[in-house]
Amino acid sequence: MNAGPAPPETAGASSLRRRFDRGVKSLTQGRLGRAAVIALPYAWLLLFLLLPILIVLKISFAEIALASPPYTPMLQWAEERTLALQVHLGNYAYLWQDPLYLGAYLNSLKVAAVSTILCLLIGYPMAYGIARAPAGWRIVLLMLVILPFWTSFLIRVYAWIGLLQGNGLINHLLLSIGLIDQPLVLLHSNFAVYLGIVYSYLPFMILPLYATLVRMDLTLLEAAADLGCPPWKAFLTVTLPLSMPGVIAGSLLVFIPAVGEFVIPDLLGGPDSLMIGKVLWTEFFSNRDWPVAAAVAIAMLAVILIPLLLFQRIGERETTGDRR
Amino acid sequence: MPQQRRDPAVLEAWQDPDARPFLEIQNVTKVFDAHTYAVDDVSLRIYKGEFFSLLGASGCGKSTLLRMLAGLERCTQGRILIEGQDITRMPPYERPVNMMFQSYALFPHMTVEQNVAFGLKQERLSGREIRSRVAEMLELVHMTEYARRRPDQLSGGQRQRVALARSLAKQPKLLLLDEPLGALDRKLRERTQFELVNIQERVGTTFIMVTHDQEEAMTMSSRLAVMDVGRILQVGTPSEIYEYPASRFIAGFIGAVNLFEGRVVSCEEELLVIQSDDAPGEIVMYHANPLAVGTPVTVALRPEKLRVLDTPPRDDRNWVQGTVREIGYLGDVSIYHVGTRQNRTVQVQVTNRARRTAGPLTWDDSVYLGWDNDAGVVLTA
Amino acid sequence: MTGRRPFWLFTALAFGYSFLYLPIITLIVYSFNDSRLVTVWGGFSTRWYAELFRNEQILSALWLSVRIAAMTATLAVILGTLAALTLVRFTHFRTRMLFAGMVAAPLVMPEVILGLSGLLMFVTLEQAIGWPPGRGMTTITIAHVTFTSAFVAVIVQSRLSQLDVSLEEAAMDLGARPWKVFFVIILPIISPALIAGWLLGFTLSMDDLVIASFVSGPGATTLPMVVYSSVRLGVSPQVNALATLIVVVVATGVIIAGWLLHRQTRRRDR
Numbered sequence: 001m002n003a004g005p006a007p008p009e010t011a012g013a014s015s016l017r018r019r020f021d022r023g024v025k026s027l028t029q030g031r032l033g034r035a036a037v038i039a040l041p042y043a044w045l046l047l048f049l050l051l052p053i054l055i056v057l058k059i060s061f062a063e064i065a066l067a068s069p070p071y072t073p074m075l076q077w078a079e080e081r082t083l084a085l086q087v088h089l090g091n092y093a094y095l096w097q098d099p100l101y102l103g104a105y106l107n108s109l110k111v112a113a114v115s116t117i118l119c120l121l122i123g124y125p126m127a128y129g130i131a132r133a134p135a136g137w138r139i140v141l142l143m144l145v146i147l148p149f150w151t152s153f154l155i156r157v158y159a160w161i162g163l164l165q166g167n168g169l170i171n172h173l174l175l176s177i178g179l180i181d182q183p184l185v186l187l188h189s190n191f192a193v194y195l196g197i198v199y200s201y202l203p204f205m206i207l208p209l210y211a212t213l214v215r216m217d218l219t220l221l222e223a224a225a226d227l228g229c230p231p232w233k234a235f236l237t238v239t240l241p242l243s244m245p246g247v248i249a250g251s252l253l254v255f256i257p258a259v260g261e262f263v264i265p266d267l268l269g270g271p272d273s274l275m276i277g278k279v280l281w282t283e284f285f286s287n288r289d290w291p292v293a294a295a296v297a298i299a300m301l302a303v304i305l306i307p308l309l310l311f312q313r314i315g316e317r318e319t320t321g322d323r324r
Numbered sequence: 325m326p327q328q329r330r331d332p333a334v335l336e337a338w339q340d341p342d343a344r345p346f347l348e349i350q351n352v353t354k355v356f357d358a359h360t361y362a363v364d365d366v367s368l369r370i371y372k373g374e375f376f377s378l379l380g381a382s383g384c385g386k387s388t389l390l391r392m393l394a395g396l397e398r399c400t401q402g403r404i405l406i407e408g409q410d411i412t413r414m415p416p417y418e419r420p421v422n423m424m425f426q427s428y429a430l431f432p433h434m435t436v437e438q439n440v441a442f443g444l445k446q447e448r449l450s451g452r453e454i455r456s457r458v459a460e461m462l463e464l465v466h467m468t469e470y471a472r473r474r475p476d477q478l479s480g481g482q483r484q485r486v487a488l489a490r491s492l493a494k495q496p497k498l499l500l501l502d503e504p505l506g507a508l509d510r511k512l513r514e515r516t517q518f519e520l521v522n523i524q525e526r527v528g529t530t531f532i533m534v535t536h537d538q539e540e541a542m543t544m545s546s547r548l549a550v551m552d553v554g555r556i557l558q559v560g561t562p563s564e565i566y567e568y569p570a571s572r573f574i575a576g577f578i579g580a581v582n583l584f585e586g587r588v589v590s591c592e593e594e595l596l597v598i599q600s601d602d603a604p605g606e607i608v609m610y611h612a613n614p615l616a617v618g619t620p621v622t623v624a625l626r627p628e629k630l631r632v633l634d635t636p637p638r639d640d641r642n643w644v645q646g647t648v649r650e651i652g653y654l655g656d657v658s659i660y661h662v663g664t665r666q667n668r669t670v671q672v673q674v675t676n677r678a679r680r681t682a683g684p685l686t687w688d689d690s691v692y693l694g695w696d697n698d699a700g701v702v703l704t705a
Numbered sequence: 706m707t708g709r710r711p712f713w714l715f716t717a718l719a720f721g722y723s724f725l726y727l728p729i730i731t732l733i734v735y736s737f738n739d740s741r742l743v744t745v746w747g748g749f750s751t752r753w754y755a756e757l758f759r760n761e762q763i764l765s766a767l768w769l770s771v772r773i774a775a776m777t778a779t780l781a782v783i784l785g786t787l788a789a790l791t792l793v794r795f796t797h798f799r800t801r802m803l804f805a806g807m808v809a810a811p812l813v814m815p816e817v818i819l820g821l822s823g824l825l826m827f828v829t830l831e832q833a834i835g836w837p838p839g840r841g842m843t844t845i846t847i848a849h850v851t852f853t854s855a856f857v858a859v860i861v862q863s864r865l866s867q868l869d870v871s872l873e874e875a876a877m878d879l880g881a882r883p884w885k886v887f888f889v890i891i892l893p894i895i896s897p898a899l900i901a902g903w904l905l906g907f908t909l910s911m912d913d914l915v916i917a918s919f920v921s922g923p924g925a926t927t928l929p930m931v932v933y934s935s936v937r938l939g940v941s942p943q944v945n946a947l948a949t950l951i952v953v954v955v956a957t958g959v960i961i962a963g964w965l966l967h968r969q970t971r972r973r974d975r
Contacts, residue, residue: 048847048851125718129721151948154933202725260816267936277815297817300815416878417879431875433894447880
């Protein structure tokens with residue numbers, strides 16, 4: 001059959017634009033509807049999210065003072081009726097010079113990174129196992145992963161205190177079977193912090209991994225086997241690369257909250273397991289030094305934003321690669 | 325084939341210069357992103373009771389035009405009038421027009437009944453009226469026993485019928501159908517073509533259908549418009565478009581065709597004599613308008629209009645010679661690809677009148693092909 | 706090959722699930738221990754439950770937390786849904802990047818920062834305009850809504866972007882005005898996402914210690930704050946009992962939800 005010349009497709013950009021046009025019309029024919037939808041969340045976020053961070057930024061440039069609130073104002077009427085702008089960089093210099101803060105930052109990153117890798121090592125086989133389980137079992141197994149997440153985070157951390165403490169269950173067990181002569185120091189150690197983070201954030205690793213693994217087309221593995229690829233190699237060359245989006249999502253979901261974690265190092269950690277979230281807490285509640293606490297917070301934001309932007313850049317490159 | 329029964333008084337309206345069009349599309353243009361012309365200066369007049377098709381490949385602008393008729397897309401320029409009333413700026417929920425969506429767009433949280441009743445409820449009809457109209461519609465599409473089901477409990481064909489019933493329930497003046505049969509498998513599609521035409525005849529509503537399937541457009545429509553890159557190339561009845569395509573593009577787009585390039589060497593009243601490098605002798609064709617000597621033309625010949633001959637014609641006109649290269653056995657007919665001496669491939673279709681495994685010809689047979697001087701059409705575009 | 710693979714997968718699952726559940730199970734077991742000590746089994750008893758129900762401090766903290774969480778979840782569903790709608794439907798407006806960034810920010814911001822910035826803002830606002838007068842339930846709720854609505858927005862956004870736009874177009878084509886389309890078509894279809902968002906918001910609010918500690922004032926002590934202060938002093942059998950009750954309530958809820966979901970999908974398949 002002579003089908004004739006194929007007419008040229010209209011530019012891809014137009015379909016995007018078309019979707020936009022559709023969207024505008026559906027809910028919000030009038031400007032009023034549109035404004036009503038946007039205004040409320042926009043105003044809320046500006047007032048209760050952006051403004052607070054700007055205030056933190058402002059206070060991080062102030063000095064501690066014996067006042068209420070306990071810091072110096074940024075704008076002050078000087079004597080000759082001129083408005084003086086006081087920007088005090090001392091807090092940041094202090095963070096940089098005092099080894100306590102720098103150490104806490106580095107330690108937070110290290111603890112978060114190691115915990116993320118541990119979560120991946122434990123979570124990947126579990127997610128794989130759930131995704132390859134019989135369909136009827138999957139939902140039950142998945143529920144069992146989610147269930148602890150819905151119970152109190154604090155109480156899950158607390159559960160480990162009873163297990164790890166000197167006269168706790170684990171030491172008791174090890175002593176009674178004669179493996180050790182005297183109780184091990186498990187609680188208030190770096191080990192306990194790792195354990196607590198892995199335990200608390202494991203579901204966040206498993207869920208995105210499961211989501212990508214269960215969506216994977218199993219005929220790909222059959223094709224690999226058909227082409228002479230042994231199972232372990234098929235896993236490394238097919239399954240693992242295809243589950244990378246899940247690996248990245250899961251890692252971010254564990255790494256980011258772990259960096260700023262307060263409860264776990266506070267309850268399970270020892271004096272040497274300094275993490276930045278705890279430092280901020282102490283600075284604020286115990287030392288009542290609001291400007292330094294604010295500077296710690298701003299620096300922490302920066303520390304977290306950098307890996308995020310990096311990952312986003314990688315993600316963007318991948319999607320543009322797909323399109324090509 | 326579900327050809328429309330011709331009621332001359334209604335259906336030949338487009339030939340009557342005094343007839344008032346039901347729908348008028350005047351110079352409608354749709355521009356996306358300031359420079360992409362999805363629909364480019366389209367004008368159409370469609371008459372009451374027509375089954376009109378917009379035919380074209382994907383991206384040709386036919387769906388955009390349909391969506392502008394529904395009010396789902398704003399016209400950049402131009403006007404749309406229904407029975408003389410300008411509806412260009414009217415929002416979709418006020419237009420006397422309903423649409424059957426390609427995805428059917430059945431509300432997943434409502435039963436079949438509630439889906440069909442949805443449009444009627446917006447008109448604030450009484451409960452009894454709604455119930456009786458819904459029952460009537462479900463009967464029309466043979467879905468009465470599925471009234472309480474939800475869309476996800478229906479097959480593709482059943483969903484299609486519910487979508488049709490829902491869009492007809494409000495008794496719109498104009499029904500728009502966006503690829504109404506696109507999601508159905510082949511067998512079901514053919515059956516549904518008949519059904520759709522029957523329903524259209526019964527309710528008498530004007531239908532405008534968008535399709536990329538030329539066979540569908542040919543079998544169902546009273547008239548059709550062929551579109552490409554936002555423009556309308558030709559409007560006409562299916563047979564007009566098939567037998568008298570306006571350009572090589574249309575000739576190739578609808579059905580199979582053999583094209584012979586050449587130049588006019590003489591013009592005797594309505595008979596053109598054409599010299600072509602693709603044929604050994606002259607090609608002689610009827611053509612209504614005289615053409616100047618030397619005009620480059622294309623002769624379009626449908627495969628079923630060619631004949632297999634044993635010898636070249638005595639007058640040395642309208643023939644080619646070649647050998648059979650490919651044979652396509654389709655049951656009722658066979659298609660032969662004949663490689664000519666001029667290094668061209670010509671398709672010829674032969675009806676299989678006797679029962680045998682293949683046609684009368686076999687591979688590498690040497691054949692002569694001839695045609696009458698009214699078998700093809702001379703194209704200048 | 707097929708014989709060995711399930712074996713190591715089974716081992717991985719068994720190890721993983723015992724890791725997830727053993728601590729919780731010991732909590733439950735020891736909540737029935739008559740002895741105050743973890744290592745000593747003093748016999749079965751429900752005395753810690755009785756003490757828990759007489760503990761005024763815990764009960765009032767629980768009541769406060771429940772009120773805050775219900776309020777938070779409701780407001781977060783409204784805000785989160787509007788935010789999701791904006792992100793999915795209005796792809797072109799100035800400062801959209803800022804808006805999208807603000808919606809997603811609480812997902813990646815450590816709680817200590819959210820808490821600190823919230824408190825500093827409330828202090829500044831009170832100084833500047835006299836509102837909010839002091840800190841307590843209102844300030845906790847505002848801070849909780851701010852961070853939970855991000856989670857609601859993510860859930861609703863993913864549901865909305867799967868929604869076929871032609872459903873809305875069809876409704877409008879059949880004569881429904883835009884606001885009616887929203888309430889009659891969009892809202893019912895995304896309602897499972899709204900329910901999930903509400904439950905998530907409730908849980909996140911009930912569970913939050915850090916933000917509440919920053920923005921609460923005297924007299925407003927939430928349940929996690931009470932638990933935290935008693936846990937800092939070591940193991941407390943009353944907290945074991947409380948934990949057991951929480952696990953029972955949550956497990957019952959999850960099982961009922963799972964059963965309803967299962968029944969719904971089965972009915973649809975029929």
